[in-house]
Structure formats: C-alpha cells, structure tokens
Amino acid sequence: MRHSKGNASMVTIRDVAKESGFSSTTVSIVLNDAPLARYIPPVTKKRIARAAEKLGYRPNQFARSLRSKRSHTVGVMVFDMTDPYCTLVLRGIENTLYQASYLPILTDVHNERSRFERYLEMLLDRRIEGLVVLANWLFLDINLLADLEKSSIPTTLIGCELKGDSMSSVIVDNEVGGYLALEHLHSLGHRKIAFIRGPKALSDSAPRWRGIRNFAKTCGLELDSHLIVDLPESSDPLSSFEAGQKLTEALIKQKRPFTALLAFDDMTAFGAIRALNRAGLRVPEQCSVTGFDDVAASALCTPALTTVRQPMEAMGAGAVGIVLEGIQAVLEKREVAAYHRKVAPELVARESTRSLL
Amino acid sequence: MRHSKGNASMVTIRDVAKESGFSSTTVSIVLNDAPLARYIPPVTKKRIARAAEKLGYRPNQFARSLRSKRSHTVGVMVFDMTDPYCTLVLRGIENTLYQASYLPILTDVHNERSRFERYLEMLLDRRIEGLVVLANWLFLDINLLADLEKSSIPTTLIGCELKGDSMSSVIVDNEVGGYLALEHLHSLGHRKIAFIRGPKALSDSAPRWRGIRNFAKTCGLELDSHLIVDLPESSDPLSSFEAGQKLTEALIKQKRPFTALLAFDDMTAFGAIRALNRAGLRVPEQCSVTGFDDVAASALCTPALTTVRQPMEAMGAGAVGIVLEGIQAVLEKREVAAYHRKVAPELVARESTRSLL
DNA sequence: TCCCGAAGTTCGATTTAAATG
C-alpha cells in the first residue's frame, strides 16, 4: 500500500483534478454528489473517486465553512463541570450530536461572569450553529444570555427556564419531584420530617418546595417549621455537602425529634448522612434520608441513597434535539417558537429510607 | 447606543474599510496590530477602531483559519465520560486551554472502536492543533493511535503510556501508589489483608501490584494467595463496582479471615464496602478498606474512603501543557521529543481505615 | 530612505454561468 508523500492534509481539490485529468469543478461536483452529478457518467466518477482515494484527499473544512457559512459545531456551556450532575447530561449531549455528525465545543464557566462573557464571544467567533447551556447550579444573572437572543443562534437551557420564545429550555418537573420525595417518606410512615431546602437564588428551590407542601396539604401532614432549614447561597455545588452536614448537625442539636430528612439534592443528603453518622444515628435504621438528582455516587455509596432521579441523559439528548431542530429551521428560514420541555422525575427507592411500620 | 441593523456577523472587513474611509489592508493591519501598524498614525487607527466598533465587526474565523492554517482548537478524546475519573481531569484540561485561548472539542469514544475511528477523522478534518487522549479505562488497541503519528499532531495520553517518542504521556506512578496503600494498612497494624487487583488488560494493574509486592517484601509481610482476586475484563468502568461487590462476597464466604481490603480503585472499594455491609461487617470497625483515584464520591460517602489520590486536575493541566509546547514547536518547525511524565500519587487517609492497635 | 496607504494575490472549496460536441 502506497501513501502520498508528506502531509496528506495538504492535498487539495486541484491536486485531485490534476491527477484525475478533470477540472476541480467536476471533482467537487462528484465528491459532494451535488445535483449536477447526475449528468456525469459513471466512468468519470470512478476515475475521480480513485484519484481522490489514491492521494488521500480530505476537503479543507475551513474553506468549506467559509463558503457555506456552516461550522457543524455546537457550543456546550457548563456552569460548573465539577458538579457530578454534569456527567450524564454531557453524555446525552455528546451522543445525540454524534448521531447528527456535529461536534461539541465544551466550555466551563466556573460560575464566573467574566469567563462566561469571554467564552460566549469565543463561541460566537467560531460560528457555532447552536448552543446548549447547562445551567444546573446557576448563580449568574441569566440575562447575560440576552446577547444571544439577537445572534439568532438556536439555544437551549438545561436546568433553568427563561420565559419568552427566544430560548428553549429543558427542566425537570421539580414540583412533581418534591411531591414524590415526601410521598415516599410519608408512605413509609414518617411524620416527623426534617427538610433542607435549596438556596433561594436557585430556580429549582421554590417549585421543589411547592411540591412538598402540596403533598403535605393533600394528606394533612403538618410541617414543623423548626425542622425546616435552608441551604446558603453559594456558587459551588460541592459546598452543599458541607452545608448539608452543618445544617443537619444543628438540626440534631435542637433535640426536636425527626425520623426522616428530605434533602434538597444528593450532595446535601450525603452531608446529612455524614452528620447523622457522626452523631451516632444510623441511616436508615434511626433516620431515613432522601436526595434529589440521582448522581452516580448515590447508587455507589452505602447505604445506597433513595432519591428523585432526573433523567439526565435524556435531558441532554432532548436539549440537543431542540437545538438541532432550531438549526434546521434557520437553514430553511423558518421561524420556530421556543420549546419549554418539563420532564418527569422518578423516585428511586434504595437503602437510605426505611419503613417505620 | 445604536447597533447595526441585522446580523452583526455579516459585517466584513470591507464594510469597516468603507465606513472608515480606508482600505481593507489598512484596516487589517490596524485591527491585528501587525508589524506594519507602527507606521500608521494614531488618528487613522482611532478612526478605524471606531468604525469597527460602530459596525460591530468580528473577524471571520473561517477566513482567518483558511489563511493561517490554524484552528486554535484542541481535540479531547475521552474513552468513557461516565467514569467519574474524567471530571477533574477535564477541568484541568479546560482550564489550561482557556488560559491559552484554545477551545476544546470533546469526544467520547464509549470504548468503541468504530466511534474512535470516526471521531479521529472528524477531529483531523477540523484541523485540531493538538490532541489530549484520556485513556484511563482503556480496552481498545492503542495502536489505533498509530494513524496519529504520521499526522504530526502533538498528542498526549493521560492514564496510559505508549513507548516511543511520537506521543507524550502523563500517568500516575502506580507502583508508588500501590506501595503507599499497603504501607498505610500495614502501619495501622493490618496483616491479614485481602486484595482485589485490576483487570490484566489494564495497564495500571501490573505496576500497582508490583508496588504492593515491593512493600510486602521490604517489611516481610506475607501475602495470602487465597485472599487475592482479580477484577474481570470489562470495558465499563462502573462495572468494577459490581465486580468489587461480588468478589468481596466470595472472599467473605471463604471464611478466611482478613482485617483489611485493598481495592484496585475507588469503584471497586465502593462495591466491597457494600458487600461487607451486607454481610454485617462494619467498615472500618471490622474491616478497613482502601481505594485508588480519589474520585469525588470518595470524600462524600460515609464512611469517607481512604484512598490513593491521583492529582487528576494537575494531570489534565500537565497534558495540555505538553500539547501546547508541542504546538509551539510545530509552529517554529522545531523537533520536540515526547515527554513521559509520571506524577506522584498521595495517600489520603479518611474514615474507611482504622488502626488495629 | 522613510512613511503611509492601496491594489492585488492567496488560502481551498463551491457555485454560477457558459462553453463544448
């Protein structure tokens, strides 16, 4: 097997033209199977294909993009990679883009405004055709995204909703999730329940709490306000572990008995379990604990965490689906209204909760 | 404040030329602060800058890249995103690239050969200037990478070494790691120790075991071959949890007493802890357990896992550093030999191990 | 010769318009 000398990436369409004896126009038409290709006899096609093959020709994407104004690239903007929530969502994003032959540029904003702005500019410069924003743990003014609206780049937010029809979104149904969590504890016979709510700045917090109160109301359960605490505002998702631990310690010190604890998310739950253990309280024997998200660690730790699962991979895939449709619409100069998809969570009962009955 | 009508991305350098009253050449020189710019009077510069600003001019990267043959892009190839090991490494990669104004294209091979090949082609087509391969949990023939050698793209492997000077690598010193783990258990007084070794196909397995035997030899500790088991070959990193659990169950059934278990990695350790717990054995009271890697979950679960930490973020950053230097070398037509960096791990003593004394 | 600026070429692929038989 012979290979062309030197760098194969230097072979241009003109080289193929010369080698095959046809013009670069014809080569282009044949290799792209353009409409005009139907007039070109099979012999010619074969000769050109063979020449291209022989030289190891690969079209230069820069030149192609310059003409077509397309990058076949989608931007992915994560607000904090270290949030374990990201992993599966990214997997879903990647997989769907792969199927459609798009490539993702990954950016991690670190929850910093300056970084957000810089990355956004860089992505715009690269002429990304779409954008997926993973705003799960978000402490930035989302209006930063307003710049995007005028750029007319199809954008989908995951984990946070922005009203209006300029930007799509995919979020879990937090209200249902909160409902499910409390329902689960209640069905196990728990009545004295402690709650660690999310930070107020987080858009997930309010609806999740609403769902909890909804369930409480429907079954006449009374919530003890002394057993309700709030996670502090912090831009670091891992901080909710420490906060969960500290808040639980404080809860325990109160001496106000509770048989179950409903944590805002899995990280918080892990912190709570740590605190309970330190205080000599066994989970789930002496206290049941529930989380939210179902990050990878939840199934791995012992006892395995009962939690409300967000279908993370599906959410990533769904967000990309919306973006791809948006791209298609732009190409065809159609207008497409924004989607606001709310997906159902699912309770995953594992070992950290136990029946009181 | 006025904005130009329509899509700002359609403003070309010629528009700026027209607006400012100068030629596109001059505009280009000024805006890029090219060498010739020192001859151009401040008045001209100011006028051009103002015109560019007014029109919202952004240079077209496609055109720029076409001329300069540079993409300012680095490929990142992960063999399995769902491996929690990836998270921090990716953070290190991203952060270092950001500092150097490069953007990463993220690809996830899913440990599939076809995917690997397809992605590699796509990345090559995009004219990535460098490549970082995260081959932590690798069950593919690495010779696949041979194609890369002739492409002369600076490449660094993380987590697996390839002899020769065509490709750099960054790996932990597995031998030291194994040594540290056993040393730790030994110093706590453990003598009857069970071992779950890594799959043979994994390049980490052998040196880690070598380190363990080295320590055993230096302190005259005898290893009981009945307490040594191997993880099966599997391309799924999460499978080591289940395997760890099953192997530990089997170990327990043997009725051959052990006071500590040294697991191949954190996942395996989590599985082992689950099995021990199910068998009514408390960690660390009745059995100490150590892992390897220090994935995020290790600090989060209860008891927190004692483990050998890989400096993952630093490894990602280091790999990118090597790649960037390679890119620089290519630009200056220098030759650079491959680096083979071996970084030191660190024992992190937490709650899953306890002194027998 | 030094300073300033413009005209024209190049990068590589696509596409329009047009030329052959």
Add this chain to the structure above:
DNA sequence: GCATTTAAATCGAACTTCGGG
C-alpha cells in the same frame, strides 16, 4: 435543447508588492 465539462467569481481575511509623498 441535451449531456458533459470547465473557466471564473465568490466567501473574508491577511500578506506581498508597489506607488506617491
């Protein structure tokens, strides 16, 4: 008009060369 092929224009920026003062 039809099948087959191609010269030339285009995309947008950057660089080389050149001319006028």
